[in-house]
Amino acid sequence: MANLLSLTQQFRQLYRKVFPIPCLLCGLATDDQALCESCIAELPVIQQCCIRCAIPLANAQICGQCLKKPPIQDISLSLYRYEQAIPRMMSALKYHRQIQLAEMCAQEFISYHTLATLPDVLLPIPLHPSRLRQRGYNQSLLFADSLAKLLKIPCRPELLKRIKKTATQTQLNAKQRHKNMRQAFEYSSSFVPQHVAIIDDVMTSGATTHEAARVLKRVGVETIEVWTIARAISHY
């Protein structure tokens, strides 16, 4: 079995030498991943942000909005500012099955953030079953699965269910987004973890993760984190 496994690995390495994966952004050969090393190095990593909502900040720990009205989650972590190549990357992950992007972002997320106390479970933001059928996969689940493998903690997509088919949020302002997301989720287990991380691809107004966090708080989850790949650079 071990021999067969190493043979498969050798074949894969050889195959990738002959047919390397082109970088999604510049087209050059990559090291068996979604982007080449130089494109990864140029991505707009968030250097400093609000600890509660992950909005990029120049030099404060908590943004004005969170000081006025703190969000439900205790901590928000994000990796990239939603600008430059990121909108293109996120749309490739969401609509064009660029699954390797989820793995790459999970690796970058972990190498960038110091995660002192790990959550008990990861909960990806679910899609409504009809949207899942349409798209065939959930990009947030792909990211959560990759994180779960790397961190060796369980990903439990079945705990949080989407019970309302919400309108696409792109054209909505923050207030409309919050209204649109109301009652969108349901917690469907008697098992309630103490500490969870909600996983999503992009955080814009925070309406989606706010609604998920509200449901989790109501069933008794004590500590809630929100982990996303990208964060909008201003409150919408």
Ligand SMILES: [Zn+2]
């Ligand atoms: Zn590249």
Ligand SMILES: [Zn+2]
């Ligand atoms: Zn904030």
